[in-house]
Amino acid sequence: MYDLAAMSSWIEFAVRWTHVIVAIAWIGSSFYFIALDLGLHRDRNLASGADGEEWQVHGGGFYHIQKYLIAPDNMPDHLVWFKWESYATWLSGFALLILVYYFGATFYLVDPAIADIGIPTAIFISLASLAFGWVAYDQICKSRFGDDNTRLMVLLYLILVGMAYFYTSVFSGRAALLHLGAFTATIMSGNVFFTIMPNQRIVVADLQAGRTPDAKYGKIAKQRSTHNNYLTLPVIFLMLSNHYPLAFASEANWIIASLVFLMGVTIRHYFNSVHARKGDPIWTWLVTALIFIVIMWLSTAPMFRAAEPVEAQGGAVRFAQAEGFDTVKDIVTGRCSMCHAAEPAWEGMHWPPKGVRLETEYQIAMAAKQIYLQSGLTHAMPPANLSYMQEAERAQIVAWYRAATGG
Template identity: 60%
Template sequence: MTDFAIFWEWLSFAVRWTHVITAIAWIGSSFYFIALDLGLRKTPSLPPLAHGEEWQVHGGGFYHIQKYLVAPDFLPEHLTWFKWEAYFTWLSGFMLLVVVYYFGADLFLVDRHVLDIPSWGAILISLGSIVFGWLVYDALCKSPIGNSTTGLMVVLFGVLVAMSWAYTQVFTGRAAMLHMGAFTATIMAANVAGIIIPNQKIVVADLKAGRVPDAKYGKIAKQRSLHNNYLTLPVIFFMLSSHYPLAFATQWNWVIASLIFLCGVLIRHYFNTRHARKGNPHWTWALTVVIFILIAWLSTGPKLPTGAESIPSPQATLLMQSPHFEAASNAVIGRCSMCHTAEPVWEGVSEAPKNVILDNPISIANHAEQVAIQAGYSHAMPPGNVTDMTDEERAMIVAWFRESGT
């Protein structure tokens, strides 16, 4: 079973790698087309029905791009559809959620200090909240509120703030941040799969049948694409947040999550304005810096308990019965606890890395797999072996973990 733990770690790495690759492809194409759309120029030489054009240079060649709001009088046999990037980003992200948070629910998803629920209950809440997010968002877009771009954005921000708070009342701080990313990314991917691509297919079908496509389909798709554009940067923050306890493990983590949406909107507004050649709103950067300083200040508030220090999981209970546990635990406390504690004493370390506490036997047992992989099977921890962990101590950690049969 210990070999399975190593396999699972590599599976997590592979899924994470895939997720990053597909996200780069999706975000890259999204940013490119937003910039292209905003930078289109109207020229006297445009063909009938064309909305604008752009000349670009890249890779030693020149590109002449024209956009049609509905479609030209004819369509070529081959059309490139930009959709698979979004689909595989969501699928790989969901798989990562399953691999890390659902299979590791006792450690990463459930915090008994926040809400004492079984792992299966937390997983159901997770799945239900993601579906709930899309249903509420889609209903708002299709309601009369959806006719006002500004009004809709304000209401959506309210929904996101409410969800930021709600997630922190159910999950660990780390999982709460991650779920805000999943909640938002699901809306974005569903926009592509459920609205943007179907609307484009309706237009294509009308053209092939000799009908004049209704311009409303393009208008609706453009609104959803605009939302995706403004939501992208916050999603990236949430996906990175699990590495930074100051973002997820403080009392005001839900406020931090809410403010990140404002930062994302401000930054995208700057670039969208620049690409549309409507000026340089430098004030957006100034305001973003102010908000980010506020976020940093909020992160100095009271820290949240992780739940891993005092409540052993069923697996941890078995691990603590091992005859090697005392020696392994002493090695970890002696070599790791100066950083992995509520108040680190190692100079330059203000927070326990990833909010992992290793200053007591229960927490060490709860994090057994992480300890074994980071400090047993590999020499990743301590960093640079600054505390001089010996090979014998690493072997003891591996023996303890392997002996457990977990």
């Protein structure tokens, strides 16, 4: 029988890799077209009737690119669409959310010390919040309030701050920041699926019918594309945050997440200004560095909770009561706890790796799967086997985990 824990881990890896690949494709094309649009020369009277042009060189060849403000006179024979990158990024990200945070809700999503809610309730909150994000954002954009893009972006930022506080009030710190990233990414993908692509299809249909397309469709699509441009970098930070407990395991994690959005704005403002040939605003990097220093300062009060007895969590009981737990507890305490502790004894280490603490029965039982995969089934931990874990000890970890899971 194939090891289910190993198989699920590989499935998660495959989905995560897919997510990264398609996200790179989406972000790359998005950044390129924003830079291209900002860098177009619009002060030339082009015989083609195009709004602007740009000459570029790459890979040993020269490219002559022209942009039509609304649409060309006739429909081109071959038109390349950019849409599947966005769709695939959201779908693979949502699949990863299910695999890691829904199936692993006991470990990663629900934290009774923050909000004592059941797993079904937590999953419902997750799904409902993502839907709410898109509907609220879309309606605001379509309202008169959305006519002023600066005003709209300020309101969107306030909504994101509110969602950061909300998520950190109902989910674990790790899940909260991840969900804020998913909330934002859902808005971005929704822009492509529900607004940008439909508007482009209307323009294409008008061209095919011999009608002059309405410029408003391009204007709306450009607004949503610009929003996506400024939201991309914060989303990347939030998606990577689960690797850094100083970001998600701080009492100020919602403030940190809020400041991350400001860093995204300052960084993108620099590149967008340079691409548009509107100067070289080096000050944006200074502002970004200052914000990051504030984040570093806020993170120095890590949100490591006091240990609870094993009986407090039903999800950990079966591992704590499984045959061999006492032996495994001694192995983990002796081989792992010097690093995975509130105050690591390992020289130069100030926080437990990834926020994982393995000092009590409760903590060891809750981390059973990670211990099994990284120290039993593989030799990933301890790193370089610095604590000299023996093969017999790894075998005992495997036997304990399989006894608890019936594997």
